[in-house]
Amino acid sequence: MAAAASKTVPAHAPSLWAATAPPPPPTTGLQESLQADVVIIGGGVTGLSTALHMAERGISAVVLEAARTGFGGSGRNSGHIIPTLAAGDPDALVAKFGGDAGERMVAFLRDSAALTFELIKRHNIDCDAVQNGWAQPAHRPSRMKLLEKRYGEWSRRQARTEMLDAGQIGALLGTGVYHGALFMHTGGHVNPLALAQGIATAAIGQGAKVFTGSPALTVARDGGKWRVTTPSGQVTAERLVVATNAYTGALIPALARTLVRIINYQVSTHPLPDAVAATVMPGDIASSDTQRDLYPFRKDRAQRLVTGATLALPLNMDARIRPWIAERIGNVFPQIEDRRLEYVWNGRIAMTPNRLPRVHEIGPGAITPIAYNGRGMAMGVAMGRELADWAEGKPADALGLPKMEIQPRPLLSALGGWAQAALVRYRQLDRRD
Numbered sequence: 001m002a003a004a005a006s007k008t009v010p011a012h013a014p015s016l017w018a019a020t021a022p023p024p025p026p027t028t029g030l031q032e033s034l035q036a037d038v039v040i041i042g043g044g045v046t047g048l049s050t051a052l053h054m055a056e057r058g059i060s061a062v063v064l065e066a067a068r069t070g071f072g073g074s075g076r077n078s079g080h081i082i083p084t085l086a087a088g089d090p091d092a093l094v095a096k097f098g099g100d101a102g103e104r105m106v107a108f109l110r111d112s113a114a115l116t117f118e119l120i121k122r123h124n125i126d127c128d129a130v131q132n133g134w135a136q137p138a139h140r141p142s143r144m145k146l147l148e149k150r151y152g153e154w155s156r157r158q159a160r161t162e163m164l165d166a167g168q169i170g171a172l173l174g175t176g177v178y179h180g181a182l183f184m185h186t187g188g189h190v191n192p193l194a195l196a197q198g199i200a201t202a203a204i205g206q207g208a209k210v211f212t213g214s215p216a217l218t219v220a221r222d223g224g225k226w227r228v229t230t231p232s233g234q235v236t237a238e239r240l241v242v243a244t245n246a247y248t249g250a251l252i253p254a255l256a257r258t259l260v261r262i263i264n265y266q267v268s269t270h271p272l273p274d275a276v277a278a279t280v281m282p283g284d285i286a287s288s289d290t291q292r293d294l295y296p297f298r299k300d301r302a303q304r305l306v307t308g309a310t311l312a313l314p315l316n317m318d319a320r321i322r323p324w325i326a327e328r329i330g331n332v333f334p335q336i337e338d339r340r341l342e343y344v345w346n347g348r349i350a351m352t353p354n355r356l357p358r359v360h361e362i363g364p365g366a367i368t369p370i371a372y373n374g375r376g377m378a379m380g381v382a383m384g385r386e387l388a389d390w391a392e393g394k395p396a397d398a399l400g401l402p403k404m405e406i407q408p409r410p411l412l413s414a415l416g417g418w419a420q421a422a423l424v425r426y427r428q429l430d431r432r433d
Contacts (some may be wrong), residue, residue, distance in 0.1 A: 009213035015345035017193035024197040030211040032234035038053030042243035044074030049384025050125040052334035066215035070196030072247040076347025083113035087355035089151040106398025111377035125198030134187025137178035142433035160185035240366040246350035257408035277303035
């Protein structure tokens with residue numbers, strides 16, 4: 001089906017990451033007809049990592065991005081690199097998907113952060129990468145039981161993890177509000193837009209072709225191959241990867257009707273004074289706590305505190321987000337007296353009712369990984385390697401994320417407002433043991 005063409009390439013949304021990322025690689029719009037082994041729709045971390053891993057193996061790949069590399073969620077998130085799911089612990093995944101598929105998914109998640117930082121080092125990507133770990137602190141004493149359960153499940157699967165007591169996590173974060181934490185050593189944080197653009201540079205250097213300002217208008221099977229048209233060109237390929245996640249539109253209607261799109265805000269303070277910065281997250285880790293309505297925190301290289309939130313009711317969000325976040329910051333870091341925000345931006349998260357990611361086969365030789373449920377940076381990078389395996393013949397049902405059938409739900413994509421309103425209930429639950 002057709003989607004509307006864009007005559008101009010939109011600029012990146014104003015954000016901390018857009019203001020501080022190095023320049024992207026030079027790219028142009030597609031102006032010709034090309035043949036390739038694989039055509040990839042979407043120039044975020046999944047699509048670009050896929051192109052890079054394929055190009056490294058001699059597989060010709062073409063990326064078609066409607067706007068700019070990293071324009072969507074890949075360039076607008078918190079930059080946390082997390083080797084777990086927000087929902088779905090190892091034993092539960094094995095119970096749901098079976099021994100082989102479940103353990104394969106657990107291993108994929110466990111290794112995703114390490115793979116991301118290895119890729120950054122291998123290609124010398126300038127993205128302010130810090131691999132000091134990721135912590136999930138317990139916001140109530142009762143949540144320690146949950147974290148101890150998670151620790152046991154992950155440690156049995158050789159994850160680099162440990163439990164921290166209240167004093168240890170307090171020393172890493174510079175706050176006394178938490179009761180202990182699960183700590184994953186392979187996690188960390190990056191400038192996500194810089195990472196996406198750096199992967200694009202590496203992919204181009206390996207021989208992949210990346211076109212920006214080139215929205216896919218139609219996708220069709222033609223003579224046993226996939227043909228994707230853009231406003232000024234087309235690509236014909238043996239295989240197709242759709243890597244649009246929360247920015248999936250009308251191109252494949254059934255796919256769009258499997259998602260709930262949530263608007264998530266990210267913010268940063270002004271650079272903290274040196275004396276204050278020394279007491280706020282001195283461990284320079286990434287952290288997101290056990291609340292369903294998460295409190296995520298990290299710092300950037302200029303000692304800004306970066307955090308985020310999803311408001312319960314998507315009404316006048318831009319005006320409400322500043323006092324709301326200032327209150328949150330004060331609750332956790334009272335030593336920060338100046339809580340004015342320098343940058344406020346937002347992006348979409350692709351959620352599913354069971355809060356689990358998946359891959360869908362959308363036709364012969366066509367696949368999409370989708371619904372990272374807020375944990376897309378590490379998973380998106382890791383999926384690039386998985387999809388390179390797929391291009392070399394690995395079955396879709398043997399990849400790191402489970403293969404599921406597309407089950408369109410006509411009203412699901414309209415439930416974003418309802419899902420955000422459900423945060424009112426989440427906040428009530430967060431206050432209980």
